[in-house]
Amino acid sequence: MRGSFGIGGVAVLVTLSLAGGCANRPAEGPVWPGPSVPASAPPTESAGDAPPNYADNNNWKQRHELTAAEQAEGDRLAARIEPVLAELRAAGDFTPESTRRALLGLGLDPERFGVTAMRQPSWLDEVPVGAVFEVRFGDAGCVTGDIRPERLLVHVSGAAAEFGCLEPYTH
Template sequence: MAVLLLGCAAPGAGGDDVQATPTSTSPSPTVVAKPAAPQAGVPNNHADNNGWKRRHELSTADQRTGQKLAARIRPRLEALREAGDFAPESTLRVLLDLGIEADAIEVTTMRTPIGPETTPPPGAVYAVRFADVGCVIGSVRPDRVMARVTGSAAEFGCLEPFSH
């Protein structure tokens, strides 16, 4: 009888009780990761809203192709800048003179600043598409010439459209 009473005692009632391990495996509670707290000043859907801006990753070969193209473009546009010619038409002419096909080129004026200014600053913005995934993008301005190799974007190609 004493054995029965001790066997039925609640765990922890006896001095030398050992916590029993259940013989059946019960599922452990599911742990759900909580999303990271939003960054201050960034809407929760920022990444989704800006997904259209994602550019293709360039392979090493495509990156080299783009660098070679940029190396051909930069000195010709630098000569144009040194001559004081920043017109988009002149930039287009230089790119065409390099043997680049017209449908691979996009040239626009510089973006008009937001505010009371109504005329764009002097200069041209250009993009040259290559290998169906890459772009050389840049600008010709009074103070510098820029040429950067990057991937194209599925939504807009090489030059990101301006939005407020």
Template sequence: MRAGKIIWLTAVASLAVLALGCAAPGTRDGDVPAVPTNTPASSAVVAEPTGPQADAPPNHADNNGWKQRHELSAADQRTGQKLAARIRPKLEALRAAGDFAPASTQRELLELGIKAAAIEVTAMRPPTGQETPPPGAVYAVHFANVGCVIGDVRPDRVMVEVTGSASEFGCLEPFSH
């Protein structure tokens, strides 16, 4: 009878240890809660990765720093929006006429009274693996020494965007591989 009692006590003790071992963290006496109870869940701190991203080269931020654009002040943003509002109808008219030539885009921007030195217009870039560019023109108008109205004229759209200029290249980012 003594052996049966020992087996029974061993089984009970094993179940007790198993039950305590499976308890959720913070539910046993002496446990530290996983999230402090006096801190709202929305203020949880998430660790930021400190090393390079797995899919980015180690110097990605440094290598692309030249692309950073100036922040526009509220006044500069308003100036850019007014300029963009003048540019859009002219380029929409070109698109409606089916005229996507860079020279036509340049002419329309000059007719708005924008100085030639503030305008840059190029043809669309050919897609990778093709030699012929699609129809359209890419343009930029530099204003107030810090801002740009950039975009393109294509058969399917006219894009007009107000942004800051970049110290390294001005308004239109140069093509690079």
């Protein structure tokens, strides 16, 4: 009976081959390279389970790394913006116009900030209530966020060379 495994032997082989195949897959989904992937990597090189050229194709999203001085400047600016927008939110006012007036009321240069309405995600039938804002500071700093009924978000980061503070909406 050489070469014959019987039903029990086949079940063991199937189980082992399935287990072996799963052992090579990450437990929590694919690992996508982040900023730590060197920009000088050959274009055909792939890191982990990422598609070929993932790092090269996503370099446009990489943001300027803030220096300690830039981070401190951004934190000071965010500390000025947050209480003013928190007042708007507490009053139930989430319009882009009110957000713009609030930022102007802080004495910010209107050429250095922008405010837009929330965008309609493809899975919703209506545009969410709220406003999205960006305030540029220094050479490459951003304070970004949104104001809406369920939250106020104020975040300090560096700008991206390709698009600035707010990533363009594509869908």
